Amino acid sequence: MKFITYLLKNQWPFWLGGFFVGLAEIVFYYHSGYESFIVVTTGFAQMFAVSEEYLFGIDWIGRLYEPGIH
Numbered sequence: 308m309k310f311i312t313y314l315l316k317n318q319w320p321f322w323l324g325g326f327f328v329g330l331a332e333i334v335f336y337y338h339s340g341y342e343s344f345i346v347v348t349t350g351f352a353q354m355f356a357v358s359e360e361y362l363f364g365i366d367w368i369g370r371l372y373e374p375g376i377h
Contacts, residue, residue, distance in 0.1 A: 314323075349372060356374040359365050 352368055352372040353375040356366070356369040356372050359367065360369055360374055
């Protein structure tokens with residue numbers, strides 16, 4: 308019970324927040340019928356498209372969003 312009270316009153320560790328965001332992504336993807344992920348902002352998607360193109364040489368996000376950094 309003290310752990311739950313601690314989480315409700317204090318800032319969460321980064322790994323716990325990441326775990327819950329990842330879990331939410333999996334649940335959303337499953338309930339959407341394997342058709343869509345949680346939507347991100349266009350600017351973030353464009354920035355990631357540049358990163359994946361230059362770092363990994365792939366264009367999965369770049370096919371949907373024009374690569375660019377704002």
